[in-house]
Amino acid sequence: MESPLVLLAIFGTVIGFVLILLPLLLLKRSRHKMSRAGLRKRAFEESEALINFINEREANRPANDTIVSDHEHLHRRVTLHDEETQVLYARDYLPEIANIREQFAKRGIRSDVLDRVCKDAQNEGDLRTVSTALVEMSKRLR
Numbered sequence: 322m323e324s325p326l327v328l329l330a331i332f333g334t335v336i337g338f339v340l341i342l343l344p345l346l347l348l349k350r351s352r353h354k355m356s357r358a359g360l361r362k363r364a365f366e367e368s369e370a371l372i373n374f375i376n377e378r379e380a381n382r383p384a385n386d387t388i389v390s391d392h393e394h395l396h397r398r399v400t401l402h403d404e405e406t407q408v409l410y411a412r413d414y415l416p417e418i419a420n421i422r423e424q425f426a427k428r429g430i431r432s433d434v435l436d437r438v439c440k441d442a443q444n445e446g447d448l449r450t451v452s453t454a455l456v457e458m459s460k461r462l463r
């Protein structure tokens with residue numbers, strides 16, 4: 322049978338290791354979800370996909386597109402086609418763009434223009450602005 326002092330020493334050693342290792346495990350550095358090269362590539366790809374989407378939407382704009390008269394921005398000419406474009410952008414592109422934007426922000430790279438337009442893009446011009454902002458942020462990535 323072991324003496325209580327030996328058991329107490331073993332117990333104390335185990336507790337000491339836990340107290341030393343626990344903060345190290347809890348304070349480990351958070352890694353970015355993407356490498357710099359991966360983020361740069363993803364931003365360029367998303368920018369290109371967005372430009373292709375814009376070009377496709379512009380090419381398929383109906384000649385007799387209905388103007389929305391009760392739109393929240395009365396001074397803008399907004400059509401049903403524009404509203405459909407907003408819905409498609411929000412569904413198909415915004416989640417990935419928001420993720421890319423977050424990855425840039427974690428690296429200290431921000432774009433006021435992208436912050437302003439990203440979630441509330443109203444038309445093809447705003448979408449082109451989002452695309453350009455992604456490319457510009459990629460160029461600032463080191």
